[in-house]
Amino acid sequence: MTTYDLIFYVFAAIIVISAFVVVAAKNIIYSAFSLLFTFFGVAGIYVLLNADFIAVVQVIIYVGGILVLIIFGVMLTNKITDVKIKTESIHIVPATIITGIIGGTLIAILTKTKWRITEPQNLDKTVTEIGRFIVVHYMILFELAGIILLVALIGSVMIARKEKAQIDEVKE
């Protein structure tokens, strides 16, 4: 067993255990914080796969952005005086069966398939190459991503803010 294998298994264990806590925890705060470890573990897997730039982007956007948003959501949708922040699970048995079927089928498919794999490629200079790829081959997707982010920004502000009539009511 090489060092590479050992590091992979450590990160895989972190991901699986913390993702299980996300799914099974009774307290929603525990779920949110265990999601943090899942995201860091996935970033570690990206580094193992020679995707260092994506790993950094994962840490910045998921941990710094999405997780903070989720924790704000948890805080704003529970009354502060509310002692129990517990959540329940429903339909556990059918969900377990469906999940088992989906997971088993996927694992069976991907272990039986003969992938056309090559030797693991050492992708060097990832930042330069990704920048070149985006500008040369995926220019339209890049522009679309910018427009989507702008639309999401305006849309979420419009959805989440109070109506004007409501603000006037509060003033009076």
Add this chain to the structure above:
Amino acid sequence: MSVGLNHFLVLSVILFSLGIYAVLTRKNAIQVLMGIELILNSANINFIAFARYGNYGFTGQVISLFVIILAAAEAAIALAIVLNIYKQFTTVNVDEIDGLKE
């Protein structure tokens, strides 16, 4: 058996299944969102694993970058909707929200 493509794919299948399980069982809308984030992460692991082990250059990494951008946009919109639902119904449990209009 040294770590190869299949190890990463199995890892992403486990993450995907846990995400599906979270979406199916949790009552709280925010935890359903967490399940969706797990599913998107598992898709990203697949893209990047194939970028390394298949002969496709950087395409997989660039696509996973776009997936991360869309996940950020989706989280912002979804949480805004959840906040509005909380204002309307004073609960975010998806099994109690069953009215389209007051």
